Amino acid sequence: MPRPILLFTGPFSDRPLDELAAKASEWGYAGLELATWGDHFEIQRAAAEPDYCQAKLDLLARHDLQAGVLAAFRVSTAVGDIIDGRHQPLLPDYIWGNGDPAGVQQRATEEMLATAQMAEQVGISTVSGFLGSPLWSYVAGWPGPSTEMVDAGFDYIVEAWAPILERFRDCGVRYAFEVHPGQIAFDLYSTERLLDAFGGREEFGLTFDPSHLLWQGIDPAEFLHRFADRIYHVHIKDAIIGLNGRAGLLSGYWPSGDRRRGWQFRSPGHGGVDWEAIIRALHQIRYDGPLSVDWHDPDMDRDAGAEDACKFVQRLDFEPRT
Amino acid sequence: MPRPILLFTGPFSDRPLDELAAKASEWGYAGLELATWGDHFEIQRAAAEPDYCQAKLDLLARHDLQAGVLAAFRVSTAVGDIIDGRHQPLLPDYIWGNGDPAGVQQRATEEMLATAQMAEQVGISTVSGFLGSPLWSYVAGWPGPSTEMVDAGFDYIVEAWAPILERFRDCGVRYAFEVHPGQIAFDLYSTERLLDAFGGREEFGLTFDPSHLLWQGIDPAEFLHRFADRIYHVHIKDAIIGLNGRAGLLSGYWPSGDRRRGWQFRSPGHGGVDWEAIIRALHQIRYDGPLSVDWHDPDMDRDAGAEDACKFVQRLDFEPRT
Amino acid sequence: MPRPILLFTGPFSDRPLDELAAKASEWGYAGLELATWGDHFEIQRAAAEPDYCQAKLDLLARHDLQAGVLAAFRVSTAVGDIIDGRHQPLLPDYIWGNGDPAGVQQRATEEMLATAQMAEQVGISTVSGFLGSPLWSYVAGWPGPSTEMVDAGFDYIVEAWAPILERFRDCGVRYAFEVHPGQIAFDLYSTERLLDAFGGREEFGLTFDPSHLLWQGIDPAEFLHRFADRIYHVHIKDAIIGLNGRAGLLSGYWPSGDRRRGWQFRSPGHGGVDWEAIIRALHQIRYDGPLSVDWHDPDMDRDAGAEDACKFVQRLDFEPRT
């Protein structure tokens, strides 16, 4: 039986959930990965208003959609990041407050504790998100960090997240961290290191997204096999490398779509990701969770693209050998 | 006439200059790019001791070596970087002081002003170095910086460096910034942006080093043509990409030589850099400065490698069409 | 809104227009790029017979097709070429006459003047075609031309075409020259040179066709970005490179489909052209003219192929970000 195809609502958070859900259903999606920003799923309202959760579930049911996953990318990164001005637009005012780093991290932590509880309450078994990183500014640059600084960075993340992950465990909800540049783990070997640091907690796993592995030169299928039992969620997101001698892989200070970048996001199936290899690896590791379209493409109409992506994933997810 | 081949003394700063100079001469080098750390060329002593500069020049003359370039990579990066623990081992105590960022930057600035003067005094026309960056932690990660933050970052560098560059101009010394990951400019387009920001100052140019362009996917020869009139110095440094599906280009938290890295430094001619294309581009842009070996190779004996590198560059630098 | 998909009737000029139009409509085309040969659109009859133009428009309307573009490839090349026996089968008798080169060129020029007028009369705003070249025999061979000979060649083309282009300007019709081997401009840099030579005439632009750029090793998307404001028309034509150590890229004296050729035309989507990159570049440069299928494939049935091509372009031309 094919896996449920979700639409991750993050890239549509400017649009009311009701309107988006109608579209998603029409485009063929089976459910949503609900962003915890915009009006899609607001943690504080869910905690405070008795009917909030049920109303959201009803809304989805009206459109024949399941609530597959809760996505907490924005707040979660503030738990482990070195806080600066970039975080303000990502956070609700009640978390940003006066922007004092220690306070922001404290309030972000509380929000993540509440997120675990709200997921349990609404019957969602997986929350996707980030961890943040105190080490990112040392990656690839000069001077690099000493071994002690790297150790300290991982310790810092483990300490910051241990209480949150315990809450997830208690709530019976899994936390699926997306390996991503900017985060404490961004490639295969830093993920190995991270999983070692967390020491086998069952509630902690990974959101797989091949787009950022592509431009780093890492084989996404190899990544799936390496962490077979920790793939808790999958993002369908494509990218293309467009080196021409001038653009570089780091893509510098330029926004999505700018031709000075060495790689770009692409609507699934329109880029360079080897999806055939990925779907087979997912079959082989017996991943049976959802496939969630995280849609970004600087050249394509968003709605037409999201529909095209759903059809692409339907064709892609062939029936595995039983 | 072939260009002078220098040995950059930075990778040998653990060794007394006298001993290193004897070796360099024996290996075939025509001169040195003197590090301003170790005992190779100490700015404060040069400024304070009347005979220091002449003694260094005499030392080099004894070994039949020229003093080609002064290298200020360590102190210079502290001018524009966000200061943290990584900088302490790079800086002399009198600059690090108590490590308070503002104080460190102030003292690093003063050291660079003195560096310009000492270069003039010792008859060296080019100083190589870095600029630092307040933006590096935002490159390639998430969340990325806003356009305003990028603008502010470049403004910050221009402001911090304007007085130093004016001193260089007054001293008749050129400052050759090395485009490098971790710095404000690390690829072709960020270099364009940087040169725009500095608005055509004649005393400001570039140290070309192809090794870091290689793994970012940028064509080093294209870089030379793009900034033909701003190539003030050249580092000969090689690297190799060794992707195997698991390692990534960012190379993570792992030290030089670790097989989990997606690329490694290599002794010149033993890596993946297309030196033939580079020497032709240098001919075409009529670069007539030195070629300075910046030697790094995790697998090779340092002395044998430095000698091998000198012979490699001698073969490489063929006579151009006049 | 997707761009209109036209069928260029040139490859079907052996078939009566009425019959072809019925087919084109059935295959899904929105309009035709009408050849000025066969019975498709005869300039002299259009000029001489009062009802000719209207009758053609009525014919197209009956099949629900628009008259998108007028294609004057055959006569136009005779304006600037060195005339020889190859031109006779391409030209109507009243232009070829006795084949004396000066006379042929004179009569071809007059025909192009009339073409501009007929396009205006029939309400077509773009004419596609060639320019010819007095220089082609010097390209890639030996002995090559002197700089003076190249200058003279461009002067010759400008002189021959200036009066024709003035007529186009006066008629409010644009002339879209196809960059093509055999013509004065056949690659990116010769096109730069040509546009310089014409000095910015607004009525003069380009018909983009990626197939011939492919085998010359030029990136079609780069070509679009380079001449963004001069892309007046687009041909959808595919090709494949099939080097095997024996065939060469110049493809010698051998006809289409012969295995001794190093490249072959292919039905769109069945060859080596990166259409995804091209459609994105067309979006980025905001080209909003038609996409005209110029169908050639030595292995495929012409009718089945033309239908397949229309469907291919429909899928290709995704909705751009607004």
Place this chain on the structure above:
Amino acid sequence: MPRPILLFTGPFSDRPLDELAAKASEWGYAGLELATWGDHFEIQRAAAEPDYCQAKLDLLARHDLQAGVLAAFRVSTAVGDIIDGRHQPLLPDYIWGNGDPAGVQQRATEEMLATAQMAEQVGISTVSGFLGSPLWSYVAGWPGPSTEMVDAGFDYIVEAWAPILERFRDCGVRYAFEVHPGQIAFDLYSTERLLDAFGGREEFGLTFDPSHLLWQGIDPAEFLHRFADRIYHVHIKDAIIGLNGRAGLLSGYWPSGDRRRGWQFRSPGHGGVDWEAIIRALHQIRYDGPLSVDWHDPDMDRDAGAEDACKFVQRLDFEPRT
């Protein structure tokens, strides 16, 4: 025993033979391929002055050089080409005359007849050169030639050259035609066609030059195996393909070294030719003639390059299995 390494004097025809011979000997060459232009070997003087030939042989002997091959590229191409202004600078005045094509071709033919005789007289068994082509302007362009026009072109060449080749046969001298763009045969299949057209004349064979095969996408080693018994002479000439999305393989109207060209000549061993494969193919087909350096490199000093090339070929030509 290694094959004799010759220096083709054509690229040095601005220099007196005596001076060049002294250099060539010093650089390590075993002999010269003498250009029939400059003062290197003037056919008319050789025919008219009783001591001319012996004086040349004495000159070479003084420098310990053999007279390996006579090179008639300039005049020979005028036999079969369509004559235009490009030929004037290539031809002596007594051949160009008033430039009337028929007269030029007639006088070029007579010169080639004399060339065969002078080669015999001076004891040289191989003359290298071109054939010219009436068809070049039809290659790769549009409109292409009909099959009849191609047939006529080959007939034309055969007719023009039959009397010359008969003279070569009678003199016991072989004519080694260089397959080259601009000529009637320029790739593998056009060479097949040409050899068919000449019908197996023993005195007619090929000068192999891999540089032009490279950019046409043809495997030079395959070429050698295909025409194993017709390789009468070998030019050592290298080239490199430098496509970057903008430059094209036809290299347009731009001179050697111009960065708008898609390929460039390179000093042997500094380009993209797979010499290891070529020397093995020469061993396998048991070619035992000379290896003649045809030196062109837009970036390199001519003298330093010619010396470097001689050393390169010495290393290259390893001892074959006996």
Place this chain on the structure above:
Amino acid sequence: MPRPILLFTGPFSDRPLDELAAKASEWGYAGLELATWGDHFEIQRAAAEPDYCQAKLDLLARHDLQAGVLAAFRVSTAVGDIIDGRHQPLLPDYIWGNGDPAGVQQRATEEMLATAQMAEQVGISTVSGFLGSPLWSYVAGWPGPSTEMVDAGFDYIVEAWAPILERFRDCGVRYAFEVHPGQIAFDLYSTERLLDAFGGREEFGLTFDPSHLLWQGIDPAEFLHRFADRIYHVHIKDAIIGLNGRAGLLSGYWPSGDRRRGWQFRSPGHGGVDWEAIIRALHQIRYDGPLSVDWHDPDMDRDAGAEDACKFVQRLDFEPRT
């Protein structure tokens, strides 16, 4: 007119023919390539039971399927192989008997004689199968065979098969041998040798299968052109090469799907075979026989895959130029 698409029943021989035929028809197949094992087409029963053949034909007719080809892979290999334990599970008991090699070969030969007759009887004009090989154990290993041993191996196959092929000729049935690792001919040059050995027998030709050519590095389209008049049958079977530095092309002792293998079978269109090139080559050589899906894919559901494959071949087999 498109070629009939058959399903080769071998990979489904565990399923009763009636059930499979119903499925195949539903999936869109036009006919079957009937395995002579399982209950699909049993040679002995066909020979012994008067109604057997007609019943099979009726069965197929009920499902609107043609009986396209008879497949005798299992028994045929026993004719020429060195018999060992691997053959027992492939052969019916009445052929295996006591497993004595000479007896097995004798009984396999008789079965092949009967196969020719049954094909004639049931109106099938082509039988696909193997030949076996006494030489396979010498391929690629050490010590290799002497020339005499290779000669003897081919003689052995010719002798063993001559009587069988004569029977095929007499019955008017063609034998289409599949070039395959393990067989006497497994690549292009061994096939040349084999056809020479058989000396032009008209009844003997080839079953083309690109999957095994792929991993051996042979161009399947080149294979088709080389043996254009001997392609008697075509298998549609795909594969993918998945080298990662550890796996090897010989794929060792590991079963299909094991990641230690350097290549894997893939459902048609999901692998690395260039089907576009193959269908064009089939058009060019005017092959008009069936396209028979030989379905293997370790990751995909067999039924879903067989249906997907039929649709893939329908799209693939475009209308050729007439």
Place this chain on the structure above:
Amino acid sequence: MPRPILLFTGPFSDRPLDELAAKASEWGYAGLELATWGDHFEIQRAAAEPDYCQAKLDLLARHDLQAGVLAAFRVSTAVGDIIDGRHQPLLPDYIWGNGDPAGVQQRATEEMLATAQMAEQVGISTVSGFLGSPLWSYVAGWPGPSTEMVDAGFDYIVEAWAPILERFRDCGVRYAFEVHPGQIAFDLYSTERLLDAFGGREEFGLTFDPSHLLWQGIDPAEFLHRFADRIYHVHIKDAIIGLNGRAGLLSGYWPSGDRRRGWQFRSPGHGGVDWEAIIRALHQIRYDGPLSVDWHDPDMDRDAGAEDACKFVQRLDFEPRT
């Protein structure tokens, strides 16, 4: 200190050892890997004649060569192979006898026992050789072996070799098996399986030879890292892949040098092996044994090639970082 460079005498076994040793010494080799065939090192004579061993050592000493390794490839393969006519020319008459397989294997086993003793006696600590294989005929072909047959094959080898390896252990001599097509282990994963089967015997390790890994698509450096502590000996042997669409990787029935083969041996440094990666891997795993040139090249003179190879390895083996 660089590793000793040996010449493996096997490819020169037609030449008396005394003559070969003189040459090897002159070519620059530090020692020999002595073949146990020809007159190089005859096991039976060594066992029977009291002065044989000392005489060989004296001979080598006269030429300033060390006796580095004993090579037993020919006899050793007969221990585990299925014996047939190919083995007769490889074996001395006293082992081949009447060619009865069981007897041959028995006598080969005895010879290997004696080889261990002679190695000890002559002071050689490593013997290189093969194991044979009862499974080779099942690799890559059809039908493949069952898992049970593979298990039985490994058991067979372990049983056959256990007594021999025990003798090696008792003599303090290591047996370095060369992973090679035709043998029980021929790639990375079959080597893993083999080492498992032998269960960690210290006296059993590997002779590394990259040439056969190359054409199988396996990364030789990865192989070295995988079996870092079991690399007991290294062969320097190069090869090149020369696929052209017709030749295949299995290389069929054709002898070395035949152009129908898809790969060929090459003199070290003249082929496709990445020696730079290999020497670095050898440094990293701290291999300090000899580098033994196993010279094969179908195009090159054997003596000139062996000398060239020695110089190549001298340059290659750079001084590692201490």
